[in-house]
Amino acid sequence: MSTDQTRGIFQVGDVLNNTYKIEQVLGRGGTSEVYRARSEISGRVVALKALRLEYSRNEDFLALMTREEEMREIRHDAVVRYYDNQRTDAGLVYLVMDYVEGPGLDAKIKEGGLPADALMIIARRVAEGLVAAHGKNIVHRDLSPDNIILRHGKPADPVIIDFGIAKDTNPGAETIVGNEFAGKYAYAAPEQLNGQTDARVDIYALGALLLAAFRGKPPDIGTNPMEVITRKAQPLDTEGVPEPLKSLIDKMTHPDREKRLQTARDVLAEIDSPTASAVDAAEIDFGDGDDSDKTVIVPRATAAARAPAPDMPPPAPAPPRAPAQPAKRGGRSGMIGIVAVIGLAALGAGGYLSGAFGSLVAPSYPVADPYTLIAARPENQPVQILGNVPSESVRDDLRALGEDLGGTADLTLSSGDIPATWGEDMVQLLGLVSVLPEWRVLADGSRVKVTGSTADADEQARLSAALSGDSMPAGLTGTVDIAYRPPILAAATLAPILQAHSDCGPLQLIDPPVVGYAEDSQVLVLGAVAGASTRIALSDALTAAIGNRDLVMNVDILNPTLCLISGVLPNAPAGGFGIDFRMGRDGASNPSGRYLVGENPVIDVVIPADVNSGFLFVSALDVSGNVFHLLPNLLMQDNRIDALRAGREGPVTIRVAHPLSDAVDGSKLAFTVDDSTLGKTQIVVINAEDQMFDGLRPTTESAGGYAAALEDYSGRVRSLDTGILITAAR
Structure with a gap:
């Protein structure tokens, strides 16, 4: 094995x-x-x-x-x-x-990209495929360059693959599978980060991958979640992309999905009849104090509205407004005006003394629309806070909170359409969720979305109650989703258990998760032990350590001979040598490798097509403590790969144990199963660069002698393949 x-x-x-x-x-x-x-x-x-x-x-x-x-x-x-x-x-x-033969679009990106005319052809064909998928209410959600194959390398024949989103979840893959988000960050629509998914996310992704395929590199979305969220709210940079591809990408990738091309049919219509874009964006710089480097993205007027007519000078600035003419004295209207002024003066004085008009005399800040704040603490990472705040005191409080949590706060003093208590409410909200090991708050005006997780069930219940419905801080509304995530079991904590029970070679965890085992995951163990008692003890120790997680043990029970040899076998990779078992009486295949007393096992070794040099060693280790050398031995001494091939190309089959009928003259090795050695026999196939032993080993020797000879070998073993032959009574 x-x-x-x-x-x-x-x-x-x-x-x-x-x-x-x-x-x-x-x-x-x-x-x-x-x-x-x-x-x-x-x-x-x-x-x-x-x-x-x-x-x-x-x-x-x-x-x-x-x-x-x-x-x-x-x-x-x-x-x-x-x-x-x-x-x-x-x-x-x-x-x-x-099976689709051809390169992925990601390969073309790595080669430097494709010209705009080829990408327009790809856009049309992929959009036609999306029309078919969306017509069945199926949204891809993960449309990216590696999921588009150019059949036979032709841009006119792209094929969309992989609608399952069952992707690699290692951190480098940048793909999340779960309830909230599925898709690669670089090509995901902004709303996917908030769990909103419909056909328009495929439209955005197609536009983003077209841009990547033209540039020869993916869109730059930053290196951390905060940068991703910020940049996803901005239009993609299509500067230098030729028309009509530029306008097509702009319309497919608008950050606001309501302003995006809405369907794949709309994409096809735009390709057939491009229309002028009525949406643009400008950066406005606010030069006020220490926030002079902050910018905000706002809609521009349409091209027609903002462009002067041809050959016409720009409009002259408006003249200064003339002072208002005083009202005539006397008469009823004049008296009403005087009373009103007196009333306003009195009201103003009372308001000033009570502080009710504090906001009117506070500093004037630029208007932010939308008025947003993003705060997040990814698991095992510092907190980051980014966005708009209405006052210096709120800014200072949030900066202090960020520093207390080992993070940063990049905040802009802004005014906007928010309740008067918005700042204090937001400080209170972030203070409540800051106890969580992982959380995120997205605020758009007074509406917020709070997500997070905790391994403390009581804490999850307390915060969910404190932030749900009417319990939300007074000026805020929105949704709260704080998940209970059972504690993660680190794979390293199981290593001592495996080592303590490794009496027959190493025991290994198969594909242990990078971040550890969640409560509902499986723990898979591979290896061999010397006896049933060890296997039971191993199972008991692991079960006690993993709690409610499932335990799957692919652990063989081998005899002491096999365990002895396992401990000294070279640590080499599998080489792809096949071990085929057959029945001696009729040559029938016996893939189970199981033989009964009296039967004649036939063993073939298949040399892979790409192995043409080195030396081949084949041995059988049985339960009695004996080792039988099937190749080389006195009857078959030449174990050079090139000699065994004898000029044959491709996979070559070498028979190392023969039918009894072929061995009657004593020229070939054959054997039958007797009741003295029932159990598991391990077949070992080693490919080494040179001869491993000084001269031929005896056809049969003790496991101890063979183990000593293996330990003495100082050359290089290229590969090691094994199989199990099982003998049993009738």
């Missing part, structure tokens, strides 16, 4: 459900892998997307695969054809789809 953690879900040559033979690995991620395979029945080449074992039992990921399977109802050349999900006997789930 292989203990290499890089081993894939399937191996090249595997046949799934007696139909699909794996030919090539196309891609690997943290949750799934994609393979090229061929139907053994029809010969049709397909792509298979397989979930790793732990995710094949996760309802969320199965739902994503099912969602992707629903794409089979769509019939369009620009959308990959899906078929159905299947499950292997081992519980692995995979999805069958058409």
Whole structure:
């Protein structure tokens, strides 16, 4: 068995459900892998997307695969054809789809991008595919360059793939799978960051990837969540993009989805008949005090309204306003005016003394519209606060809060359409959520959205009650979603347990999550132990440590001989050498490797097509403590790879244990199963750069002697492949 953690879900040559033979690995991620395979029945080449074992039992990921399977109802050349999900006997789930030959658009971006005319062709074809998908109420949500394949490299034949969003969740992948957001940050629409998803997010993503494909690099969205949120609220920089591609991208990627092209059909109409854009943006600089470097994005007037007529000078500045003429004295109207002035004066004096008009005499700040504040504390990172505040006191309070939490506050003094108590309410709100290990507050005027999480169930209940409904600070309204996330179990805490029970080679965690195991996740262990008692003790220790998490142990129980050899076998990767078992009586394949007393095992070793040099060593380690050397031995001494190939190309099969009928003259090695050595026998296939031993080893020797010889070898082992042969009584 292989203990290499890089081993894939399937191996090249595997046949799934007696139909699909794996030919090539196309891609690997943290949750799934994609393979090229061929139907053994029809010969049709397909792509298979397989979930790793732990995710094949996760309802969320199965739902994503099912969602992707629903794409089979769509019939369009620009959308990959899906078929159905299947499950292997081992519980692995995979999805069958058409195989599309050609580079991804991401590869073209890495090569420097594509010209504008080619991108207009791609835009039309992809938009046609989106019309078909959206017509079935299916939104991609993760449209990005790597999800568009140019069939045979032709811009006229792009194909949209991967509607499942079951992506790599490692931090570098920049893709989140969950309730709130799905998609790559660089191409995601601004509203996706707030969990709002409809067909318009695909429109935005298509525009953003067209810009990336023209520039030869993705849009710059910053390096942290605060920068992402800020830049997503701004138009994409399309300076230098030629028309009509520039206007098309601008209209597809407007930050306000209501002002964006609304449907894929609108995109096609715009490509056919480009129209002038009535939306633009300008940066207005406010030069007031220490905030002189702050800018705010506001709508400009339409091009027609702001441009002077041809050959006409700009309009002259308006003349100074003439002072108002005093009202005539006497008469009824004059008396009313005097009374009104006296009343206002008295009211003004009372207001001044009471402080009711403090805002009228406070400093005047630039108007912000919309009036926004963003505050976030990503998990295990400092807090960041960015946006508008109405007064210096609020600014100072929020800066102090940011510093107390080890972060920063970048705030602009602004006036706007907000309640009088907005500043104090916001300070109170952020103070309440600041106790959470991870939180985010988005404020648009008086409406706020609060999200966060905590591993403390009591804290989650308390804050949810304190911020819900009428409990929200008086001047604010909005939504609150504080999730309870059970504590994360770090993979490193399980290492001592595995080490303490490793009596037959190393025990390993398979694909441990980078951030640790959540409460509803699975802990997968791979390896071997020397006896049932060790396996039971290992299971008990791990169960006590992981709490409510599921434990899956792919741990074999080997005999002391196999464990002895496992401890000294070279630490080398698998080399792809096949080990095929057959029945001696008729040559039938026996993939289980299980033989009964009296039966004649036949063993073939398959040399991979790309291995043409080195030396091959094949041994069988049985439960009695003996080692049988199948290659080389006295009957088959030449173990050079080139000699074994004898000029043959491709995979070459070498028989190392023969049928009894072929060995009657004593020229070949053959054996039968007797009742003295029942149990597991390990077949070991080693490819080394040179001869491992001084001369031939005896055909049969003790495990101890073989282990000592292995320890003495100082050369380089290229690969190590193993298999298990099982013998049992009838």
